[in-house]
């Protein structure tokens with residue numbers, strides 16, 4: 001067998017949607033067409049008019065990188081810059097304009113974004129912004145170390161792993177091994193909650209899942225013959241609550257099946273394991289208050305995969321006080337490690353993954369892998385409007401072809417994986433499996449704030 005190093009091929013896949021410039025450059029009427037701004041701007045914002053080179057054309061604001069050089073070089077003080085109104089209106093909730101536009105750039109180029117001009121934001125905030133990773137143990141200081149000769153594995157195992165192996169007196173293995181699937185990245189594509197994804201978009205996701213060596217989760221009633229043939233080992237049918245397990249038919253090439261959890265899931269899981277011993281079963285549960293108890297019940301019932309579904313902002317679902325995934329997952333992880341059974345179940349988390357850094361942070365908090373949902377649509381130039389209507393979609397998502405979708409999604413996942421490699425390299429961790437639950441290698445803003453306040457008040461263990 002020939003050794004092939006895992007690699008995500010990237011290529012430039014331009015958007016077909018109209019640009020949404022972050023910075024709008026305006027040229028006032030006192031411009032004397034001297035052309036100094038054209039020389040000043042290395043990004044090509046300022047050009048002369050094609051038909052009449054005596055005059056300057058309107059600035060191509062979407063190319064502007066906010067360096068202010070043209071503004072300071074203009075002898076007439078004729079140029080001004082402002083924040084674009086359309087840009088400010090992008091996204092909602094945790095989907096800030098910066099996160100949406102960053103994903104657009106990643107999906108177009110497949111490269112790690114370089115924002116330039118220095119970081120001028122806050123160093124802590126709510127939810128994942130309040131998690132910092134300890135990057136003090138750099139594997140190698142050069143980029144070539146991480147992306148070149150040095151190997152950092154991003155593979156994860158999905159399924160139930162025995163805590164130990166038993167052998168008989170003859171040395172033969174007596175432990176019954178449950179099916180386990182290895183994926184090359186800890187990111188699955190998940191169209192279960194993406195109702196705006198039409199057949200061509202789903203086909204593009206399937207092709208991307210195949211190229212990435214990961215799963216695509218799709219509601220069973222949306223799986224067509226063509227989709228199944230395009231990526232038979234990648235498609236994970238998501239079954240609705242109440243599906244009859246006795247009459248269930250599963251394609252022999254399917255490796256994992258997911259069930260949305262209802263009241264009688266224990267009997268269902270037992271019956272499934274009996275009928276399909278070679279398939280991994282994932283139970284999808286809405287993460288809500290006390291989700292750690294549900295995961296422990298799943299462990300008792302020998303369910304191999306728990307898929308915890310958070311809302312779009314990464315919070316537990318349900319009324320009353322809800323936790324963010326970073327706290328909820330830590331509670332799940334703690335509950336399992338306290339019983340010494342963490343490796344017996346795989347935890348997938350979905351919801352609230354809106355940036356590359358959210359993937360390793362979700363894993364640090366205790367998940368084995370994440371499933372990407374809205375980020376997939378944003379990769380297709382979606383603006384994440386709060387009132388999504390395919391008929392009036394400014395990004396024409398409905399018209400996206402499968403190859404274009406595949407390219408954009410692979411680029412985004414490629415850029416996110418590269419950022420994870422940077423992070424793992426800086427943390428001195430050589431495989432993403434070892435990042436899971438490594439809370440000792442992370443700092444939680446809420447925790448240090450409590451500790452600090454405790455010191456100030458002279459109380460607690462630090463008093």
Ligand code: SF4
Pocket residue numbers: 027030031032033034035036037038056073074075076077078079
């Ligand atoms: S540098 Fe100023 S005056 Fe000269 S062409 Fe540009 S905007 Fe006009």
Ligand code: SF4
Pocket residue numbers: 025040041042043044045046063064065066067068069070071
């Ligand atoms: S601010 Fe910089 S990048 Fe933007 S138009 Fe002027 S010179 Fe070009």
